[in-house]
Amino acid sequence: MSLPEPPLVEPVGTALRIIDVTADRYPECLAVLRTGFGTEVSEFGITRENTPSNPAFWDPSAIPAVVAKGFGLFAVEGGGRILGCAFAGPSRSRPRIWSLRHLAVDPATRHSGHGAALVAEGVRRARAAGAEALAIGIVAENTRLAAWYRRLGFETIDKTQYPGLVFTVERMRLALSPG
Numbered sequence: 181m182s183l184p185e186p187p188l189v190e191p192v193g194t195a196l197r198i199i200d201v202t203a204d205r206y207p208e209c210l211a212v213l214r215t216g217f218g219t220e221v222s223e224f225g226i227t228r229e230n231t232p233s234n235p236a237f238w239d240p241s242a243i244p245a246v247v248a249k250g251f252g253l254f255a256v257e258g259g260g261r262i263l264g265c266a267f268a269g270p271s272r273s274r275p276r277i278w279s280l281r282h283l284a285v286d287p288a289t290r291h292s293g294h295g296a297a298l299v300a301e302g303v304r305r306a307r308a309a310g311a312e313a314l315a316i317g318i319v320a321e322n323t324r325l326a327a328w329y330r331r332l333g334f335e336t337i338d339k340t341q342y343p344g345l346v347f348t349v350e351r352m353r354l355a356l357s358p359g
């Protein structure tokens with residue numbers, strides 16, 4: 181699978197589109213993030229106790245907090261419902277690197293390209309801002325997820341076992357051509 185080339189913001193299906201998420205729809209995104217990451221936590225031994233920062237355990241203050249750090253929240257909408265969402269924005273510590281964070285698709289609507297469409301939108305935004313690369317951090321033990329990102333063009337930078345974390349953090353990066 182490869183990322184669609186520009187234009188990247190376009191309907192991803194007849195009734196599907198990428199939208200900017202406004203604050204009135206944060207609760208809808210929060211529900212998608214909770215159920216979306218819920219499948220991941222149950223598979224990898226992640227709990228509210230050992231990883232309270234995982235979106236599966238977010239409370240309503242979490243989305244505004246990420247947005248306040250300069251990350252844009254966007255979503256795939258279909259039939260008036262948010263089916264998946266993600267955040268993208270500039271890395272604070274690494275110049276010209278953008279991060280894609282907290283990508284989640286409703287388990288009921290997976291395997292239809294919504295995840296890839298959200299990654300493509302993150303790429304579009306990063307490239308438009310002049311970024312050299314789009315970075316992500318994933319649970320390394322989720323080898324299926326890593327393989328998916330690899331198919332989308334990402335490469336592994338490193339894998340780190342942080343003290344206190346029950347999983348390994350894999351940093352991946354997609355080099356961006358100027359857009």
Ligand SMILES: CC(C)(COP(=O)(O)OP(=O)(O)OC[C@H]1O[C@@H](n2cnc3c(N)ncnc32)[C@H](O)[C@@H]1OP(=O)(O)O)[C@@H](O)C(=O)NCCC(=O)NCCS
Binds near residue numbers: 216324
């Ligand atoms: C990863 C995820 C966003 C993909 O969403 P999607 O809309 O199904 O993505 P696409 O349809 O574009 O691509 C599907 C591919 O994603 C991968 N994938 C799907 N579900 C997955 C899961 N639960 N875990 C890992 N990889 C998954 C598979 O390779 C799948 O291929 P397949 O349809 O041939 O089985 C979605 O599975 C999800 O929300 N997972 C839980 C949250 C998560 O891990 N987010 C990533 C954080 S960095």
